[in-house]
Amino acid sequence: MTSVVTAGGISVTIRGAVVDESETVLDRLASDGVPSSLTSRNAKLWGPDAAPLAARRLGWLGLPETSRSLPARLAGPAEGFRDAGLDRIVVAGAGGSAIAAETIHRTAARRGPGAELVVLDSTDPHEVSGVLAGGLDRTLVVVAGDGVEAQSLRRVFGKAFSEAGLGRAELARRFIVVAEPGSEPERAAREVGHHFVEAETDVDGRFGALGAAALVPAALAGVDVLALLDEASRFAGVLRQPYDNPALALGAALGSSALGGRDKLVIADHGSGLHGFAGWAEQLVAGALGKDGRGLLPVVVEGVESPGFELTGDLRRVILGRRPDEPGPGREAGASVAGPLGAQFLLWEYAVAVAARVMGVDPFAEPDVGESREATAALLRSEEGAAPTVVRRPPALVSDAVEVHAPEEALRGAKTLTEALEAFLEDVPDRGYLAVLAYLDRSGDAAAAGLRPLLAARSAGLRRNPAPVTFGWGPRYLHATGQYHKGGPRNGTFLQVTGAVTDDVPVPGRPFTLGELQLAQAFGDQRVLRSLGRPAFRLHLRDRAEGVAQLIDALG
Incomplete structure (x- = not known):
């Protein structure tokens, strides 16, 4: 049918x-x-308990029209950036808006040339170092959000610009801050002279694909955002039906x-x-x-x-x-x-x-996202810091460049890397899933994404009912599937992949490096998952390239 x-x-x-x-x-x-109630922004559609938050989160329905002022608001600054040779836009942010900006640019880039857009929602020091080395003299940074990723990256880029010889006024012009009016990011931006763009107060990042945080970097990179909004407007007319x-x-x-x-x-x-x-x-x-x-x-x-x-x-x-x-x-x-x-x-x-x-769920609530954030903050506040707490724990199994960190009972007597991976797959409950969470460099360690299809194929050979396998880059997934991992059905098994840091990046004004922050995010999330009874294991790559190749070989 x-x-x-x-x-x-x-x-x-x-x-x-x-x-x-x-x-x-x-x-x-x-x-x-429901169609007319939703388009009329009836906050009671999800029940009385959800209504107060929903009343502040339904602005996305009007974005196809309200976002049309953005290109005009950006026209003057954008021309100044182009005249200054700033044709590389780096987005320092996290969540749905950052992913939307990347999607918009990658899709529109097929229609013609434009400025380069790099979405940096990672705390991996290798990935950040690669972006810093990729043309700082022509880089403009769009800071979207007040999370630890965005603010740490803002500090890192500020120091890099300063070390490159930029004066205070020129350094200030290298940042655009997109945030809600009256917020701390706005206050800080105006204090140091960063260009500020108001974000919507009634839209969150998850539903904000057509909002300022996503469209500002795309527009600065030369995307015709009005054409994108036209596509949305034509469709908006049928939503009441x-x-x-x-x-x-x-x-x-x-x-x-x-x-x-x-x-x-x-x-x-x-x-x-x-x-x-x-x-x-x-x-x-x-x-x-x-x-x-x-x-x-x-x-x-x-x-x-x-x-x-x-x-x-x-x-x-x-x-x-x-x-x-x-x-x-x-x-x-x-x-x-x-x-x-x-x-x-x-x-x-x-x-x-x-x-x-x-x-019967509230689409705008994120009741479990804060737990990993709080666990990360607790690790960073500890006396020893995140890194010493993690690396002193001996692995259960070592195979050349790969350390396996898991309880002995979870390994089921495994003596090889292949056997360990198969044990994790067999540990997935019926109707459950395996989530691979890679705290690595999305560019330099891109081959790690190949673990998903290999694990899925191996599961099909091992189990009568193969386990679905997902893949996420950390810490990006914390703002994406992380809510489901902790708040959804309790049938997930989690396999983190971390990698050795050979050249760490200090975070100016903070008592930690990006490598320590990244490891704290990984272990903070793992602690929360384990506290909820979810099986959570870790593979640590002593050498990233060799470790990824070894994992692929073990599954191939």
């Missing part, structure tokens, strides 16, 4: 048994007046799948041209829906023929980019979504908000 809903430039196709389930939910949503509404149909399908016990959502891109969009959708779905022991876990795979895509049972699959009439691999997937980027941002935000109502 197949249902196709097309409107506003978006097409959503739903197939299989989920059609009947979602149609029932769809009819209830329409009869309850109770029928022929693709976003409502997708939300009903997501919500009904979760209610039916199918709590995994495999996402594969199939020629959509929306580069990096699956990662943005991952953070939205996981963070908005993963709480109170419920949720949908996004499992982003490399393509429709990748290991893990064909998993069945309690999983549903979404393909990005497939047209309803297009043949080929994955046609039998639970849902297919096609349409332009601006409209897709709005489609998924609306659909996830609807799914949250169906599931």
Whole structure:
């Protein structure tokens, strides 16, 4: 059975048994007046307990129009930056807005040349050093947010500019701060002379793909953000409709799948041209829906023929980019979504908000995100600091460049790296998942992402019911799937990968380095996971390149 809903430039196709389930939910949503209530920003849609926060978090519905002033507000400063030769935009931030900025630039970059955009939401000293060495003389830094990543990076870049010989006035002009008016980041920015751009007060980063924190760096990098907003505006006109509404149909399908016990959502891109969009959708779905022991876990795979895509049972699959009439691999997937980027941002935000109502969760609350942040801060405040606390613990197994840190009982007598990895896969409970969390350099250690398909393929050979395998870069995932890991169903097994730091980066004005901060983030999150009864293990690479190669060889 197949249902196709097309409107506003978006097409959503739903197939299989989920059609009947979602149609029932769809009819209830329409009869309850949810489409008109949501577009009217009714904060009570998710229950009385969620209403106070929701009332301050529904501004994303108006962003296709309210964000149109941004290009004009940036025109003067942008021209000055270009005249000064600043054609490399570095985003120092974290969360959904940073991932959205990266997706917007990578997608738009295919349409023509523009400035370079680098999203730096990492505390890995190797990755940061690589960015610092990549053209500091032409770099403009956009600081988005007041988290530890953004503020640490602001300090690091400030010192680097100063050491490069920039005077106080020129150094100040190398930063743009995007923050809410009246916030501490605004006060600090105005105090030192940084250019300041107001962020919306009623939008959070998870739902802020069309807000200032995402669009400012994209616009400075030469992206036509008005065209992106036009795509969203054309689609916004259908959101009030109770029928022929693709976003409502997708939300009903997501919500009904979760209610039916199918709590995994495999996402594969199939020629959509929306580069990096699956990662943005991952953070939205996981963070908005993963709480109170419920949720949908996004499992982003490399393509429709990748290991893990064909998993069945309690999983549903979404393909990005497939047209309803297009043949080929994955046609039998639970849902297919096609349409332009601006409209897709709005489609998924609306659909996830609807799914949250169906599931009975508050889409805007992040009740578990702060636990890892607090654990990180506690480690950094300790007398010895994060690094000495970690490295003094002896590994349970050493295999050349790889140390395995896990309880003896979890290794099940493993004597080799391959046996240890298989033991972790076998430890995943039925209907559970394995999350690989790599605190490494996204550029220099990019090969580590290949562990996901290899582990998925090995799981298929070991288990009658293969375990879904996800992959996340740390600390990026803390703002993405981290909420689901701690607040969603308690069926995850976690495998961290850390690496030796050969050239650390001090954080000016702080008693720690980036390497110590990164390790504190890894161990802070691991402590929280273990306190919740989640199995959490660690692989430490004594040599990063050799260690990644060794892991790939052990699984290959």
